[in-house]
Amino acid sequence: MPRLFHRPPKYCLHKGTMQATVSLHGERIYLGPHGSPKSHAEYQKVLLRWQSERDAVQVEEPSKDSVQKELSGITAATLRKKRFAGSPITINELALVFRRHARQYYQKNGKITREATLIDDVIRILRKHHATEFLDDFGPVALDALREKMISDLDWSRKHINKQVGRLVRMFKWAAGKELVDPGVPLSLNSLAGLKKGRCAARESPGVKCVDDSIVELTLPNLPGIVADMVRLQRLTGTRPGEVCSLRPCDVDRSGDVWVYTPSEHKTEHHEKERVIAIGPKAQVLLEPYLERRANSFCFSPAESEERRRAKAAAARTTPLSCGNRRGTNRRKTPKRTPRDRYFTDSYRRAIHRACDKLKIEKSAPNRLRHTSATQVRREFGIEAAQVVCGHESAEVTQIYAERDLELAKKVARAVG
Structure with a gap:
C-alpha cells in the first residue's frame, strides 16, 4: 500500500498499559495516560514534528533545462557508441535523433517544410505503439500491424498511409x-508491399479535380483585387x-514577345531543376501593373491589399469628416498580426476559401486552377505540351530537350494567354 505522507499520525490507546501512543515512521511513541492533558500536549508536539518533516521532504522534479540538456546529449554518435558497446537502441531513441535531423534537413528559406511535419505525424503513432522496442526487433509484421492502426485509429487514406510507411522505412535506412541498426532491417521493412486500391480497409482520398471556369468567375468579385489577379494569372x-x-x-525576362518567369524558389529546386514559366499576352496585360516596383520586392503583397481595402472604405464613407472617427484613429497601435510583404500558399488559400464561404459554395484549393489549366493545354496541344507548361520534367531530361520544351511552352502561351 502507498505511504500516506499527507495523513497525520493518529492518537491511539495501548490497551495493555492504558497509555496514549502514536506511530511515526514505524516508531511507537508513548505520550502518557490516555486522555490526560499531558498526553494531548505530547501528541501536539509529535504533530508539529511530523509536519516539519513532511514539509522538509520535497520531491525534486527535473527542470526543463536539465531535461533539454540530457536530450541534447543523445545524438547519432552517442547511440552508435552505445550499440557498439553491446546495448541495443530503442525506437524512442531513434525517433529523437531522426526528428531532430528532419527538422534541420527539410528546411526552405529558413522555414521547416511540410515534409518535416508529416514525419512528426508518423513518428507519433510509431512511438505510441512501439516506443520501447529495439530497432532490430521491428520487422515487416510489426510495420504491417502499425499500418492497420493508421487505418483504424487515424483514418488515414490509402495513398497517405503508403507515403507515411515510406517515410518510416527512410528513417530506418537513415539509421x-x-x-545505428543492421542494414538488413530497412531492407526487410521495404519488402512490405504497399496497400492496393480495393484490397484493403483504408479509405480512398478524392483526387485533385479541375474547377469549372464558371465557379472561378463567380468567385473573383468576392476576392480582394490582388488575390483575384493572382487567380487569373494562375489560371492562364x-x-x-x-x-x-x-x-x-x-x-x-521581358525581352521577348513571350515573357519568361524563372522562379527563385519552386517545388523541385532541391533536385537541381530549373523551372521556367512562359507568360503570354493576356497574362502580360494582367501582370504589367505589378511589375512597376522594386526589382526584388514581391508583386503580390497582403500589405498592399490591405491599403487598397482601407482606401476603398474611406472613399465609400458617407459620414462627414467633421463627424465620427478620423481615418486611422480607431486602429490598434500594436496589433497581434500585421499584413506581410508577400502572400504564402496558406494565406493565398485562405483568401480563396473566405470568398467560397461568403458565396456558400464548395471550397476550392488554388492547386485546382493549375489542374484546370493543364487539362485545357492537354486537350488542345497534347500531353507533352501539358508536361512542359506544368514543369513535369524527369531527372534525365537533357539541356537540348529543355530548350525545345521552352519553345513549345512559348507557343502555347502565345495561343492561350
Missing part, C-alpha cells in the same frame, strides 16, 4: 547509414500556388 499560366506567391519583377 542504417549512421550504423498553370503555375503552382507557391510560384505565384513568390513572383518578383527581377524574376521575369
